[in-house]
Amino acid sequence: MTSIIKVQDLRKTYDDVVAVDGISFEVAEGEIFGMVGPNGAGKTTTIECIEGLRNADSGQMSIFDLDPQHDRSRIAERIGIQLQQSALPARIRVSEALVLFASFYQRQADPQELLKRLGLTEKRSSAYAKLSGGQKQRLFIALALINSPEVVFLDELTTGLDPQARRAMWDLVRDIREQGRTVFLTTHYMEEAERLCDRVAILDHGRIVALDTPEALIRSLGVESRLVFTLPNGSDDLSLQDLPQVSRVETSGDRVVVYGSKEGLASAVLNALEDAGIDFQDLRTEQPNLEDVFLALTGREMRE
Ligand SMILES: Nc1ncnc2c1ncn2[C@@H]1O[C@H](COP(=O)(O)OP(=O)(O)OP(=O)(O)O)[C@@H](O)[C@H]1O
Ligand SMILES: [Mg+2]
Structure with missing residues (x-):
């Protein structure tokens, strides 16, 4: 070069x-x-x-x-x-x-x-x-x-x-x-x-x-994958947090974001939802992107 x-x-x-x-x-x-x-x-x-x-x-x-x-x-x-x-x-x-x-x-x-x-x-x-x-x-x-x-x-x-x-x-x-x-x-x-x-x-x-x-x-950052879906009927207890592939679950309204390792996250969560008979919609996975890296390295605080 x-x-x-x-x-x-x-x-x-x-x-x-x-x-x-x-x-x-x-x-x-x-x-x-x-x-x-x-x-x-x-x-x-x-x-x-x-x-x-x-x-x-x-x-x-x-x-x-x-x-x-x-x-x-x-x-x-x-x-x-x-x-x-x-x-x-x-x-x-x-x-x-x-x-x-x-x-x-x-x-x-x-x-x-x-x-x-x-x-x-x-x-x-x-x-x-x-x-x-x-x-x-x-x-x-x-x-x-x-x-x-x-x-x-x-x-x-x-x-x-x-x-x-x-x-x-x-x-x-x-x-x-x-x-x-x-x-x-x-x-x-x-x-x-x-x-x-x-x-x-x-x-x-x-x-x-x-x-x-x-x-x-x-x-390099090994940023986690995300699985995003909505629960049209709501749900009190998802217990997804207990899955070994899952690191964090964020819920806002009927929208759920599950964070976790790349390998097997989607299938583990899908199986758990099916087993519990939970109705979910609009499920999609989101791969980590540069914005995740940026926020991980520079934080979330607004600058002066
Ligand atoms: N002419 C100047 N006089 C005094 N301080 C300055 C001047 N220009 C920039 N600074 C300060 O230097 C720092 C870096 O500014 P700079 O403009 O290089 O940032 P930037 O990364 O381009 O930001 P932005 O994304 O807002 O464009 C800031 O703290 C800014 O307040
Ligand atoms: Mg500038």
């Missing part, structure tokens, strides 16, 4: 807030690398240090073997940046924004093609202020791609997008990788990270608490 981004002991504080607390990782050329973490975990700070938009307090970093702090303009030509917080002048039109941004670079993508890919063709003459939130978001993604970047940074790729646009964005990101380019994204949607990313780093309180492929993260 050729690493296109290398980060060693990156540390960044804002006054007394330690935003990034000594993290090290590498991003391989051509991969979709995801960083997830609770609000304030340090994702945006990390990305902005790599992009050269913020100066790190300490640590070594490189992108294309260049130094973000010293080679900022050479790097800027080759990367695409979608900022988490951005704004454009209210009256600039969509196509004008693309032409303007393209003029900053030597290498340029086809603006019409980008508008098409991002579903903005009909909005090309609209003023920025008149776009919906999701359309603005898509425009910023188009702008991040205007120089055909070798590495594109997407901070909260699909926040605010509707389900159609979100899936279209996943396809777009996969296309970028197909072309051999590299994507570094952050997201709060664990399904998105799980489906889209080759590797995911979980950041918490400025530290990497896990980094691997989504499959390996899920496997």
Whole structure:
């Protein structure tokens, strides 16, 4: 694996807030690398240090073997940046924004093609202020791609997008990788990270608490399987808790969630329900997913 981004002991504080607390990782050329973490975990700070938009307090970093702090303009030509917080002048039109941004670079993508890919063709003459939130978001993604970047940074790729646009964005990101380019994204949607990313780093309180492929993260935690069903007639005593395969039973209203080991959970519970003559409906199993891993590693408390 050729690493296109290398980060060693990156540390960044804002006054007394330690935003990034000594993290090290590498991003391989051509991969979709995801960083997830609770609000304030340090994702945006990390990305902005790599992009050269913020100066790190300490640590070594490189992108294309260049130094973000010293080679900022050479790097800027080759990367695409979608900022988490951005704004454009209210009256600039969509196509004008693309032409303007393209003029900053030597290498340029086809603006019409980008508008098409991002579903903005009909909005090309609209003023920025008149776009919906999701359309603005898509425009910023188009702008991040205007120089055909070798590495594109997407901070909260699909926040605010509707389900159609979100899936279209996943396809777009996969296309970028197909072309051999590299994507570094952050997201709060664990399904998105799980489906889209080759590797995911979980950041918490400025530290990497896990980094691997989504499959390996899920496997490593050995998160329990779930069996979900409803009891139309209710039931006072299920006694499922006593089954060796079952670790925990949660009931809310007529909905029951049984947690337990992967092996034999479903059949053990089914047999027990049948034996007790309990009427159940809508039974399904749920496999552990990245969200389970995320919550297990970062807890359930809301962050400041
Ligand atoms: N410009 C700044 N000045 C002071 N503190 C900052 C600044 N930017 C970020 N912070 C603090 O640094 C920490 C990390 O913030 P950062 O924006 O990197 O988190 P994040 O993981 O991107 O969060 P989110 O998911 O909410 O976008 C937070 O505690 C935040 O309050
Ligand atoms: Mg952020």
